[in-house]
Amino acid sequence: MKIEDKKRVLREMVLHRRFEERCYQAYIERKIGGFLHLYPGQEACCNGVMEAARPGHDYVITGYRDHVHAIKCGADPKAVMAELYGKETGSSKGRGGSMHIFDGDKRFMGGYALVGGPFPLAAGIAKAIQLKGGDEIAICFLGDAANNQGVFHETLNMAALWKLPVLFVCENNLYGIGTSIERSTAVIHQHKRVAAYNIPADECDGQDIEVVYEAARKAVDHVRSGNGPYFLELMTYRYRGHSMSDSRGYRSREEEELWKQRDPIFILRDRLIKEGALTMADYEALEKETDAYIENEVIKFSEESPEPRVEDLEKYVFADRETQLPWLTGKAA
Amino acid sequence: MANIMYWEAIQRAHDEEMARDPLVICMGEDIGVAGGTYKATKGLYEKYGPLRVMDTPISEGGFTGLGIGASFLGVRPIIELMSVNFAWLAMDQMFNSAAKVRYMSGGQLTAPCVFRSAGGAAHQLGAQHSARMEKVFMGIAGLRVVTPSNPKQAYGLLKSAIRCDDPVFINEHELMYNMKGEVPDGEYFHPLEGSDIARAGTDVTLFGYNISVHWCLKAAEILDKQYGISAEVVDLYSLSPLDRAGIKASVSKTHRAVIAEEDEAPVGVGSEVIAIINEECFFELDAAPVRVHSALVPQPYNHTLEKAAIPDHEDVVKAVLKLFGKA
Ligand SMILES: Cc1ncc(C[n+]2csc(CCOP(=O)(O)OP(=O)(O)O)c2C)c(N)n1
Ligand SMILES: [Mg+2]
Numbered sequence: 141m142k143i144e145d146k147k148r149v150l151r152e153m154v155l156h157r158r159f160e161e162r163c164y165q166a167y168i169e170r171k172i173g174g175f176l177h178l179y180p181g182q183e184a185c186c187n188g189v190m191e192a193a194r195p196g197h198d199y200v201i202t203g204y205r206d207h208v209h210a211i212k213c214g215a216d217p218k219a220v221m222a223e224l225y226g227k228e229t230g231s232s233k234g235r236g237g238s239m240h241i242f243d244g245d246k247r248f249m250g251g252y253a254l255v256g257g258p259f260p261l262a263a264g265i266a267k268a269i270q271l272k273g274g275d276e277i278a279i280c281f282l283g284d285a286a287n288n289q290g291v292f293h294e295t296l297n298m299a300a301l302w303k304l305p306v307l308f309v310c311e312n313n314l315y316g317i318g319t320s321i322e323r324s325t326a327v328i329h330q331h332k333r334v335a336a337y338n339i340p341a342d343e344c345d346g347q348d349i350e351v352v353y354e355a356a357r358k359a360v361d362h363v364r365s366g367n368g369p370y371f372l373e374l375m376t377y378r379y380r381g382h383s384m385s386d387s388r389g390y391r392s393r394e395e396e397e398l399w400k401q402r403d404p405i406f407i408l409r410d411r412l413i414k415e416g417a418l419t420m421a422d423y424e425a426l427e428k429e430t431d432a433y434i435e436n437e438v439i440k441f442s443e444e445s446p447e448p449r450v451e452d453l454e455k456y457v458f459a460d461r462e463t464q465l466p467w468l469t470g471k472a473a
Numbered sequence: 474m475a476n477i478m479y480w481e482a483i484q485r486a487h488d489e490e491m492a493r494d495p496l497v498i499c500m501g502e503d504i505g506v507a508g509g510t511y512k513a514t515k516g517l518y519e520k521y522g523p524l525r526v527m528d529t530p531i532s533e534g535g536f537t538g539l540g541i542g543a544s545f546l547g548v549r550p551i552i553e554l555m556s557v558n559f560a561w562l563a564m565d566q567m568f569n570s571a572a573k574v575r576y577m578s579g580g581q582l583t584a585p586c587v588f589r590s591a592g593g594a595a596h597q598l599g600a601q602h603s604a605r606m607e608k609v610f611m612g613i614a615g616l617r618v619v620t621p622s623n624p625k626q627a628y629g630l631l632k633s634a635i636r637c638d639d640p641v642f643i644n645e646h647e648l649m650y651n652m653k654g655e656v657p658d659g660e661y662f663h664p665l666e667g668s669d670i671a672r673a674g675t676d677v678t679l680f681g682y683n684i685s686v687h688w689c690l691k692a693a694e695i696l697d698k699q700y701g702i703s704a705e706v707v708d709l710y711s712l713s714p715l716d717r718a719g720i721k722a723s724v725s726k727t728h729r730a731v732i733a734e735e736d737e738a739p740v741g742v743g744s745e746v747i748a749i750i751n752e753e754c755f756f757e758l759d760a761a762p763v764r765v766h767s768a769l770v771p772q773p774y775n776h777t778l779e780k781a782a783i784p785d786h787e788d789v790v791k792a793v794l795k796l797f798g799k800a
Pocket of ligand 1: 256
């Protein structure tokens with residue numbers, strides 16, 4: 141990666157980290173409700189892949205751990221936070237919540253709460269791209285445990301059969317809630333499961349963004365050149381519990397410490413310092429700036445935004461009735 | 474009588490039945506080492522080991538089918554679906570295999586399994602984690618559906634479900650696991666069929682099940698104290714089959730009916746109860762029965778919208794007052 145890109149991505153990753161940590165705090169303060177799944181530890185995955193792809197142009201879909209993916213695609217952090225606050229200005233107008241961030245304009249096709257649900261949706265998006273003849277690709281980010289849904293295998297088969305332009309990114313953080321991968325899955329290395337479908341698959345370190353970027357470039361090139369699907373597995377770790385109610389009793393603090401020594405942000409930061417492109421003082425200033433932005437803009441906006449109106453409870457259930465009348469009444473001209 | 478929580482009652486039923494019969498097993502996501510999302514299987518993994526307390530992969534269709542297959546050979550699996558929202562993925566096996574195998578094999582094969590799942594709207598869990606799905610299960614021939622409203626039922630219904638040779642779906646509620654109540658000290662089997670009179674009354678019958686029983690009880694209290702209306706609360710803990718005789722008996726006594734459900738109205742418990750009233754005791758009615766139900770929307774995340782979408786005891790009170798021409 142070019143130095144300038146690395147500096148920009150470091151800035152983004154710091155925002156992603158601080159944004160998530162601020163969510164944690166807001167949840168404790170009961171500003172955010174429902175389920176909240178945070179991303180710290182895994183930043184290099186989303187960032188590395190999307191640096192190789194074209195955010196805002198390529199279509200992205202994921203599960204419930206979705207804030208950072210949305211922001212990386214170009215969603216406004218203010219709108220994402222306002223969504224978590226349940227406000228009318230939120231990315232889903234307060235109707236979706238943390239697990240359902242959407243930004244259609246930025247081609248972020250959403251966060252979904254059912255494990256494995258996005259697999260076939262991603263393939264369907266790829267089918268539409270194929271039909272329309274664009275140069276976009278579909279990118280599906282999901283966890284390791286999701287691969288135990290039958291629909292994973294069904295989707296791989298169809299994607300390979302029809303040569304669909306879809307990149308499956310497996311963020312293997314070794315756990316599905318409180319069950320470690322060796323207790324739930326017969327094969328630890330997920331890319332091996334894909335081989336049977338004749339889909340090229342690769343695995344790499346998910347903590348070093350440059351490693352992710354190189355592997356993702358190969359993957360994205362493959363898919364964008366019309367060769368059909370690709371599966372990329374990134375070995376990573378989530379620092380926090382699965383969601384806010386998780387006290388992490390199923391893993392040791394030593395294991396967590398070991399992973400924190402390979403922190404994706406610090407790896408990039410230290411490399412930039414070594415390359416002479418950044419000083420520790422620069423980095424510290426960046427953190428401060430980021431926090432100030434989150435506090436003064438993102439949080440402020442979310443706090444001050446209005447709630448949805450109760451009269452609008454049934455808005456968005458169906459298309460605007462007026463626009464559908466010819467078909468609803470059978471009086472199409 | 475011990476005063477214990479809903480989850481403890483469920484845990485106790487598991488434990489007693491597993492201690493009694495080595496072919497009773499349980500399976501589901503995070504039920505073993507983690508002790509269950511709602512603690513309903515706490516301590517069982519340590520006691521009975523991984524062969525009988527199975528932490529499953531996130532493969533609802535797969536492990537539900539696997540449990541049903543094991544039940545063909547006499548194993549009694551208690552299959553936990555972490556949330557009813559995920560039960561959609563298991564329904565093919567539940568409906569097409571478990572519910573039908575006895576009939577389509579002319580009685581040769583049976584599927585004596587128990588499915589347990591947490592339903593209901595909790596706090597701001599959003600559109601894909603707030604489903605109430607009783608009605609989806611109720612209409613399936615060959616499947617029994619029960620839904621406990623208190624720890625005694627939670628314990629006794631699970632005990633009976635494990636012993637019963639039919640497949641039984643037990644619909645629990647996310648907000649009720651910490652609710653306390655009296656449970657008999659000795660072994661107790663709640664009937665899988667029938668209904669309970671949760672409070673006797675003479676002027677109107679409030680039909681509820683699971684969480685809505687508690688709205689009805691609260692409403693009955695208010696109606697009695699503030700309006701001098703005596704409400705009978707009937708707890709329809711068995712949703713399939715519904716207790717036709719119990720419904721008829723109560724309506725024949727009070728001549729008025731309100732049905733409270735957390736679910737949306739269409740094709741629901743309320744519609745079914747009203748149909749039964751029509752069929753069994755239409756001429757006993759002094760007024761048209763009323764349904765209290767949620768709005769027909771995917772559950773909104775926003776707290777205020779969520780509250781607006783889901784009914785509560787106040788809506789039950791309002792419905793009764795309307796029935797009596799007092800509102
Ligand atoms: C169909 C379905 N089953 C179960 C769940 C409950 N659940 C939510 S996340 C999760 C674990 C998923 O793990 P993984 O795919 O590895 O993703 P991670 O959370 O680690 O990013 C489970 C079991 C669900 N949401 N949907
Ligand atoms: Mg995982």
